[in-house]
Amino acid sequence: MGRIEIDEKRCKGCGLCTTACHLKLISLTREINVLGFTPAITTNRERCTGCALCARLCPDLAITVFKDK
Amino acid sequence: MSQRLFVKGNEAVAMAAIEAGCRYYFGYPITPQSDIPEYLSRELPKLNGEFIQAESEVGAINMLLGASATGVRAMTSSSSPGISLKQEGISYMAGSELPGVIVNISRSGPGLGGIDASQADYWQSVKGGGHGGYHIVVLAPASVQEMYDLTMLAFDLADIYRTPVMVLADSVVGQMKEALVPNPRPVTILPEKAWRVRGRREGTEQMIVKSLFLGDGELEAHNWKLHGKYDVMKENECRQELFMADDAQLVIAAFGSVARIAKTAILMARDAGMKVGLLRPITLFPFPTKAFQEVTLRCKKILDIELNNGQMVDDVRLSVARDAEVYFYGRPPGAGSLPVPEELFEQIKKHY
Amino acid sequence: MPQVFKRPVSLKDVPTHFCPGCQHGTIHRLVAEAMDEFGVRERTIGVASVGCSVFLYGYFDVDVVEAPHGRAPAVATGVKRARPDSFVFTYQGDGDLAAIGTAEIIHAANRGEDITVIFVNNTTYGMTGGQMAPTTMVGQKTSTSPYGRDRAKDGSPIRMAELLAQLGGVAFSARVAVNTPKNLMDAKKQIMNAFRYQVEGKGFSFIEALSTCPTAWGVTPIQANERIGGELIEYFPLGVYKDTAQWKPRIAPPAPVEQPGARAFPEFMNEI
Numbered sequence: 001m002g003r004i005e006i007d008e009k010r011c012k013g014c015g016l017c018t019t020a021c022h023l024k025l026i027s028l029t030r031e032i033n034v035l036g037f038t039p040a041i042t043t044n045r046e047r048c049t050g051c052a053l054c055a056r057l058c059p060d061l062a063i064t065v066f067k068d069k
Numbered sequence: 070m071s072q073r074l075f076v077k078g079n080e081a082v083a084m085a086a087i088e089a090g091c092r093y094y095f096g097y098p099i100t101p102q103s104d105i106p107e108y109l110s111r112e113l114p115k116l117n118g119e120f121i122q123a124e125s126e127v128g129a130i131n132m133l134l135g136a137s138a139t140g141v142r143a144m145t146s147s148s149s150p151g152i153s154l155k156q157e158g159i160s161y162m163a164g165s166e167l168p169g170v171i172v173n174i175s176r177s178g179p180g181l182g183g184i185d186a187s188q189a190d191y192w193q194s195v196k197g198g199g200h201g202g203y204h205i206v207v208l209a210p211a212s213v214q215e216m217y218d219l220t221m222l223a224f225d226l227a228d229i230y231r232t233p234v235m236v237l238a239d240s241v242v243g244q245m246k247e248a249l250v251p252n253p254r255p256v257t258i259l260p261e262k263a264w265r266v267r268g269r270r271e272g273t274e275q276m277i278v279k280s281l282f283l284g285d286g287e288l289e290a291h292n293w294k295l296h297g298k299y300d301v302m303k304e305n306e307c308r309q310e311l312f313m314a315d316d317a318q319l320v321i322a323a324f325g326s327v328a329r330i331a332k333t334a335i336l337m338a339r340d341a342g343m344k345v346g347l348l349r350p351i352t353l354f355p356f357p358t359k360a361f362q363e364v365t366l367r368c369k370k371i372l373d374i375e376l377n378n379g380q381m382v383d384d385v386r387l388s389v390a391r392d393a394e395v396y397f398y399g400r401p402p403g404a405g406s407l408p409v410p411e412e413l414f415e416q417i418k419k420h421y
Numbered sequence: 422m423p424q425v426f427k428r429p430v431s432l433k434d435v436p437t438h439f440c441p442g443c444q445h446g447t448i449h450r451l452v453a454e455a456m457d458e459f460g461v462r463e464r465t466i467g468v469a470s471v472g473c474s475v476f477l478y479g480y481f482d483v484d485v486v487e488a489p490h491g492r493a494p495a496v497a498t499g500v501k502r503a504r505p506d507s508f509v510f511t512y513q514g515d516g517d518l519a520a521i522g523t524a525e526i527i528h529a530a531n532r533g534e535d536i537t538v539i540f541v542n543n544t545t546y547g548m549t550g551g552q553m554a555p556t557t558m559v560g561q562k563t564s565t566s567p568y569g570r571d572r573a574k575d576g577s578p579i580r581m582a583e584l585l586a587q588l589g590g591v592a593f594s595a596r597v598a599v600n601t602p603k604n605l606m607d608a609k610k611q612i613m614n615a616f617r618y619q620v621e622g623k624g625f626s627f628i629e630a631l632s633t634c635p636t637a638w639g640v641t642p643i644q645a646n647e648r649i650g651g652e653l654i655e656y657f658p659l660g661v662y663k664d665t666a667q668w669k670p671r672i673a674p675p676a677p678v679e680q681p682g683a684r685a686f687p688e689f690m691n692e693i
Contacts, residue, residue: 003422014442014635014642020602037441052426053602059446060437066422093503119502123495124528131492131525135468135499138486143503161489266484266500268464268507277478279469279487 002050002067006040010062013037017054017063023047026054071250078216078243079104082172082236083112085220086144088254091170092118093143095132097125097151100184101240102174105146126151130158130171137162137169138278140265142224146172149190150181152198159233160199163295164280166264168227170220171205172236174243177402186239186326187402191380194237195354202292204299206234206306207353209324213247219351225257226306230298231264237353239376241326241407299355308351309360313339317346319421320364322373322385324350327408331374334413343421353381361388368393372420374413375399376406396420429453431462433482438473442642444632445473445541447599448608449480452512452539455612456483459620461508468497470513470522472548474541477512491522494529497536508619510537515556516546519579526585533590533624537615540581540627542657543634551637555579558652563637578656582629586662592624594663598631600649604659611661624665631657 006017006026011033017040018026025048026040033039040062042048050067076084083105086094094113096106106122113120119136123129129145136143147155152173162169173194177187194207206226208219216238223234266276282288310328313335314320323331328349338345348364348371350357365371371389373382373396382397389395398416400406428434432453439445456462462483469477471490478485488496493511501509518526518540529536545563546552553566556578560569570578582596593615597608608630615626631653633645640648 002425010436012441016442016642016646019643019646050422050425055426056602056605057447057599059439059442059444061428061432061446061450063426064424065426067425068422093499095499121498121502121532124524127492128495128498128525128528131488131495132499132502134488134492135486135496135501136503137499138496139466139500139503139507141503143499157489158492161487165487266466266486267504268466269482269484270463275478275482276484277487278485279478281475281487 001046002048002065003045004042004048004054004066005064006042007062007064008033008039009035010060011037011039012060013039014059015040016057016059020053020057023049074249074251075246076213076249077104077246078210078213078238079174080108081213081217081249082146082220083108084251085217086170086224087112087116088251089142089221089224090254091142091144091224092116093136093141094118095121095123095129095136095143095145097123097129097147099148099151101176101243102146102148102172104243105172126154127157130155133169134158134162134165134167137167138165138266140262140267144170144172146174148173149175149178149187152190152193156199159205160201160203161280162233163203163205164201165278166231167233167278168231169233170223170227170236171233172220173238175237175239183403184240185402185404186241186376186407188239188325188327188376189380189402190237191353191375191377194235195356203295204354205232206230206302206355208234208236209351209353210236210238210242211325211328211349212242213245213249216242217249218252221254225255225259228259228262230302232298237325239326241329303355303358306352307355307357307359309357310347310349310351311360312347312349314346314348314364314368316344317368318344319370319372319417320346320348320368321417322348322350322361322371322381323375324353324381327374327376330408330410331413333410334417337410337414338417338421343417345417345421350381356384356388358388361385362390365390365393370420371395372416373397374416376402429457431456431482433480435479437480438476440636442633442635442645443473444599447605448539448541448630448632451599451609451612452510453481454609455616458613459616461616461620464506465508465510466500466504468493468500468509468511470511470517472514472517472546474512474514475548491517491520492525493517493522494525494534494536494538498529498532498534501534501536505535510539512539513541514547515540515542515544515554519555519581527588530585530625530627531588531590533592535619535622535624537619537626538628540629541632542581542629543632544578544653545634545637547634547637551634558656580657582627582662585627590625591627591663592618592665593626595627595661596629596631596657596659598649598654598659600631600646607659614664
């Protein structure tokens with residue numbers, strides 16, 4: 001299946017990725033990162049399909065996507 | 070055997086540009102300089118060059134900026150109102166340290182003014198013109214031959230100092246026909262244009278041509294660098310013509326077309342037994358300050374004559390020896406205001 | 422697990438200065454991906470405009486010339502004519518391109534310059550603090566239209582993709598958005614199409630990309646993105662407005678020349 005890594009230091013907490021994930025696996029934390037934003041995190045990671053739509057919508061290239069062929 | 074041609078001043082500028090290796094010209098029609106784009110629109114395509122009639126003078130100066138950023142020799146030309154429009158681009162080119170030649174066959178103003186010869190763009194040309202506190206090299210030809218030679222020099226100075234260079238003339242010099250010896254391009258050692266954009270190939274540095282400097286201290290350092298360059302120009306690039314000045318009791322200061330009229334007046338004065346000479350700045354920036362200092366060590370009277378209400382006279386006053394007197398005679402440009410030699414001779418008699 | 426989505430090599434691995442939710446970053450990435458896929462990075466010369474897009478050179482790993490406000494198409498004209506072998510693109514906002522730079526964009530387009538223009542339309546002047554732009558929607562409140570844009574006083578938003586499609590020199594003109602995965606995929610496709618025109622030397626190509634400016638609009642990034650899908654796409658419909666597959670190619674571009682010229686004088690200059 002798939003896996004994403006969110007670069008917490010690059011994430012500006014805009015939340016666009018949360019709208020891209022049709023399984024609703026991404027949400028924003030309440031923790032503040034080094035930029036002063038509340039970055040995105042993943043929950044229920046095992047359900048990720050690696051579709052990469054979150055990464056494509058991310059304006060800051062903060063998401064890396066891995067997927068088994 | 071050298072060839073002699075009978076050409077207009079404006080055509081000489083265009084011929085010199087081609088001889089200097091300029092293959093890119095961007096212009097817009099305006100009287101009295103349109104011979105330049107007309108000539109180049111005909112000749113550049115034959116030489117694999119590019120002529121573009123831009124949508125405006127603003128468009129033309131920015132095309133010059135873009136072409137110059139790639140390292141080629143390029144030119145634009147216009148006349149006073151069009152040069153006003155180009156000032157934005159000239160400021161950006163000065164800030165981005167881009168070479169480029171801008172020809173101003175100036176006309177009378179302010180506003181739409183008229184199409185007659187004028188020297189009223191002196192301030193605009195030598196004091197920066199656009200925003201931000203910079204200078205460009207300004208060359209002031211007084212003959213068709215100089216239109217040719219100084220245009221070639223303009224390209225060399227632009228490349229050597231990475232600066233826009235202006236050839237500042239008027240319709241007297243631009244429209245008159247004289248004999249021209251089309252000298253070959255002088256051999257000059259030019260710096261390599263390592264700064265030009267070319268496409269960042271693997272292993273080469275990214276090239277950025279810009280005038281935006283936002284880092285702490287960056288812009289100040291950049292301005293000091295530019296002004297350091299202006300100091301070197303002042304030291305090395307001042308050019309002037311001295312005519313019968315060795316024994317003169319009165320020296321006329323005049324540039325461009327008016328210097329030609331002044332020469333006739335000086336000959337009239339010499340015939341009348343008066344020792345009068347001429348100091349004609351050829352570079353308006355850098356201004357030949359030292360030449361004025363040297364002349365006024367001996368001769369204490371300078372009569373500055375301009376086709377305006379007094380612009381270069383400021384620089385003359387700042388340059389002369391402390392005990393020298395500077396008189397001014399000028400006519401605001403416009404139809405019928407070009408002085409005749411007799412008129413200048415009267416002024417010589419008044420101040421001699 | 423193999424990596425399936427990565428940063429294009431034409432885009433530097435640095436954080437951007439853009440505000441949270443600003444889609445400049447997304448559009449940058451799509452342009453960089455197209456550069457990678459056509460393999461043109463090493464001959465690309467970008468022309469930066471004035472506005473939030475001014476730091477082009479900080480993000481794209483290509484040579485860049487910075488243009489005065491609105492003048493990028495004229496600067497790009499000079500670059501491309503002098504170096505016809507290079508791939509030249511401008512990246513401009515709506516204040517830059519659709520207001521101060523209208524003369525330059527219209528005439529570069531009409532001449533059919535072989536360049537690609539990426540026009541980012543976020544209906545406001547973002548960098549200067551959210552003032553009214555020519556693309557601002559009627560009724561939209563900005564810092565210089567505090568009562569909302571008034572059609573009677575300020576006119577209507579300019580539709581640039583449609584306007585430029587009318588010009589003879591334009592080979593390709595499209596409007597795209599990056600608000601949803603579907604629109605984003607299509608945006609990528611159209612950017613590729615626009616690039617192809619230049620790569621094949623077939624004339625001027627234009628991409629208008631709708632983008633958010635959550636900061637100037639005074640809304641959250643998600644609300645801003647929803648505005649694109651609603652109000653903006655309704656007024657600025659997405660699609661291809663011109664695609665002249667049969668564009669007449671230019672004559673073989675001249676090689677850059679910089680040598681003492683041939684000393685030929687026209688006949689009318691009689692020797693004396």
